[in-house]
Amino acid sequence: MPDNNLQHKIVDVPTSAPNCVALTLEEVQALSYRVLTHHGLSAAQAQAIARIITAGERDECHSHGLYRLLSCTRTLQNGGVVRDATPVVSDRAPGVVAVDAQFGFSQLAFEVGSKLLIEKVRKTGIAALAINNCYHFSALWPEVEALVEHGVAALALTPSHSWVAPAGGHRPVFGTNPIAFGWPRAGALPYVFDFATSAVARGEIELYRRSGRALPEGWGVDAEGNPSSDASTVLDQGAMLTFGGYKGSALATMIELLAGPLIGDMTSVESRIVDAGAGAAPCHGELVLAFDPQFFSQGDFREDRLRAEKLFAGITDQGARLPSQRRFSARSRSLANGCVQIPEALLKDVQQLLR
Amino acid sequence: MPDNNLQHKIVDVPTSAPNCVALTLEEVQALSYRVLTHHGLSAAQAQAIARIITAGERDECHSHGLYRLLSCTRTLQNGGVVRDATPVVSDRAPGVVAVDAQFGFSQLAFEVGSKLLIEKVRKTGIAALAINNCYHFSALWPEVEALVEHGVAALALTPSHSWVAPAGGHRPVFGTNPIAFGWPRAGALPYVFDFATSAVARGEIELYRRSGRALPEGWGVDAEGNPSSDASTVLDQGAMLTFGGYKGSALATMIELLAGPLIGDMTSVESRIVDAGAGAAPCHGELVLAFDPQFFSQGDFREDRLRAEKLFAGITDQGARLPSQRRFSARSRSLANGCVQIPEALLKDVQQLLR
Numbered sequence A, B: 001m002p003d004n005n006l007q008h009k010i011v012d013v014p015t016s017a018p019n020c021v022a023l024t025l026e027e028v029q030a031l032s033y034r035v036l037t038h039h040g041l042s043a044a045q046a047q048a049i050a051r052i053i054t055a056g057e058r059d060e061c062h063s064h065g066l067y068r069l070l071s072c073t074r075t076l077q078n079g080g081v082v083r084d085a086t087p088v089v090s091d092r093a094p095g096v097v098a099v100d101a102q103f104g105f106s107q108l109a110f111e112v113g114s115k116l117l118i119e120k121v122r123k124t125g126i127a128a129l130a131i132n133n134c135y136h137f138s139a140l141w142p143e144v145e146a147l148v149e150h151g152v153a154a155l156a157l158t159p160s161h162s163w164v165a166p167a168g169g170h171r172p173v174f175g176t177n178p179i180a181f182g183w184p185r186a187g188a189l190p191y192v193f194d195f196a197t198s199a200v201a202r203g204e205i206e207l208y209r210r211s212g213r214a215l216p217e218g219w220g221v222d223a224e225g226n227p228s229s230d231a232s233t234v235l236d237q238g239a240m241l242t243f244g245g246y247k248g249s250a251l252a253t254m255i256e257l258l259a260g261p262l263i264g265d266m267t268s269v270e271s272r273i274v275d276a277g278a279g280a281a282p283c284h285g286e287l288v289l290a291f292d293p294q295f296f297s298q299g300d301f302r303e304d305r306l307r308a309e310k311l312f313a314g315i316t317d318q319g320a321r322l323p324s325q326r327r328f329s330a331r332s333r334s335l336a337n338g339c340v341q342i343p344e345a346l347l348k349d350v351q352q353l354l355r
Helices: A007-012 A025-038 A043-058 A068-078 A106-124 A141-148 A202-211 A231-237 A245-258 A268-275 A301-316 A325-337 A344-352 B007-012 B025-038 B043-058 B068-078 B106-124 B141-148 B202-211 B231-237 B245-258 B268-275 B301-316 B325-337 B344-352
Strands: A020-023 A088-093 A096-100 A126-135 A153-157 A178-183 A191-196 A239-241 A283-291 A340-343 B020-023 B088-093 B096-100 B126-135 B153-157 B178-183 B191-196 B239-241 B283-291 B340-343
Touching (some): A020 A025, A020 A344, A025 A043, A043 A068, A068 A344, A141 A191, A153 A245, A153 B245, A202 A231, A268 B301, A301 B268, B025 B043, B025 B068, B025 B340, B043 B068, B043 B106, B043 B141, B106 B141, B106 B283, B141 B153, B178 B245, B340 B344
Antiparallel strands (some): A088 A096, A153 A178, A153 A283, B020 B340
């Protein structure tokens, strides 16, 4: 599996990508696996993460691709991650499965728990997967997409580190609290969204800080709760804001409650306290719901599906976009090309992780 | 129960409310019941609606109080409401109950279905109630609050009439698609939010039209998708917008899917077509979820509850508000006063409905 001699691929670049190296998806996965096991992760943990990183590169979500190995290994160095954690599954109720990730990463815990989630939802119609005690650093769309492949609709929620103030406030209480949703479509890629309930990602504000640019309105406040366009003020003294004002703030609260106290796991405030400034990936819980349409239909399941397709057509026919379209286009491209383009500098940084 | 001789209450007004009449909650309920049965609704349908209208007045949500009798009776005159509809409950799966409202109003269907929903969630940990074929005109918070009284967390979603364009679009596809959530709190009123995923309520834009004021940015677009500050343009030619840009638009899509095609019921576009300009309350479905915390906890249920309370304190201690606080203050006031203040003009309009 390991193959560190990747430079030869430069000559194979099928599209013009200056200063990039073409890697096959297998090579991305093998490199990721090698880096992760080199840093002491068990084979099972490393494989689950390598798959997600490969999906990120395939979909040209570069911040969720190989780049994540940098923060993932930093979390391994600084955080309390259990490198060979074996997730423990509990069958809590006919509709509830819980997985104790045992302070490993989320990916393996999800893989292990989602099997029982699907079994349950096939009987109960709606079921929930609670993942506890796990380190999170990846997007939620790979999880809802994995569930949607079974023909179910899926919703995933998780807190993070408290960086975001409630509407009308000035002190961080919420994480960037993402919500992801997936809907299966016959003969088409699924309808999928995955967004942070913060106005923007924290990394976006970091980029503004580095370039010294003023933040757009609505991204953050200073320590007194006044709107601030200064990235350092927002990141270090004040707080980020949610999207959508008091409505986004309410939604962020719901995510804290359902993926925190409901499942007996940490809020974003607690998770940040536990991190104690180490800058590791947040450790907390996650809630995933699955809905099996066959139990909800009034009878004509094909008609129901057609209704959903008409809704999508009503959006795209007027030139509006469905979420994930950019990602799905990238996916087709990657699969057609048989490879993805990795910046040489990033590849060098990742290979440094093997030293 | 009926008591139309309400004018005597004027002398009892405990607070200064000019041109208002004080009614007890019992009087509000009796008047509502009388109006609804006068318009041919069955006793069971009328009682369920009268309770919700009374709750609206109690909480000083005037637009969901007696005022709603005006639109409700209009719906009865113009729409296809079955006035003596008896909801039919189906036990679809261990976690799914469906109620066919038989084209009556939503309130009775919810009351009937929520009993089985609570029974189910006590066994399965998570359960869903799908309400089909019903006319909706009330807020969702009374429903999530009714469920929260059983110690469960609750989420409710429903489409409406297509008035709202997707992000990047210009033609209406979504309804105002409300989402409501409730969380039980020990020794306190619950955490509850209930908001439309449109930027504002349609009624708010109507008020701008009447007063000839320019709409704030972000409320609507013209027929070409350009931002418009003209209420008539937005209401008649263009479209309303969702809150929160593309994220709100994604959320509105999820609500369409889960409370429409998933449960085999109409989307907001279909519901508006069925209405055919009658201006009746929208006819469609609703999805309600319940979560029983005892099945999700990692073991220390009191600690979980405390976590949630710390989250709320983290919001309120910095001077930010929890949703529904205004409503809960009004509730305390109404219950302490033993009565609510009804504008004389409104009372006259409502009494006209008894002719």
